[in-house]
Amino acid sequence: MKDERPWFAPKRYGYGAGLPIAWQGWAVLAVYIIVMIAPAPLIERDPIIGLAIVAPIxxxxxxxxxFIAKRKTRGGWRFRDGEEE
Structure with a gap:
């Protein structure tokens, strides 16, 4: 069984995704934030080596x-100018 419900709302203005609208989208966003913040102590200890290790991650x-947001945004990604769909 494949779930095709959207995880993210489209942006009202511009291109891309807005905030999550399903728990899966919030989970993706939470994991991303953790991945971005967690290496802070490593970077603080030795910025050169820390960034060399963390930047690719x-x-x-x-x-x-x-990639996930683009696939799971309601209506897909396209430029929007504020008009309702």
Missing amino acids: WLVATILVI
């Missing part, structure tokens, strides 16, 4: 969140 996490 941040890049992959960001690409993954963008």
Whole structure:
């Protein structure tokens, strides 16, 4: 059984996704925030080595969140100018 319900609302203005509208979207956002914040002590201890280790992880996490949000946004991603659909 495949669930095709959207996890994110579309932005009213511009291109992309807005806030999550389902628990799955909130879970994706929470995990992303944790991945972005958790390495702070490592970066604080040694910024050069910390960023060398963490930057690729941040890049992959960001690409993954963008991919998920694009696939799971109601109505897909397209430019919107504020008009209701």
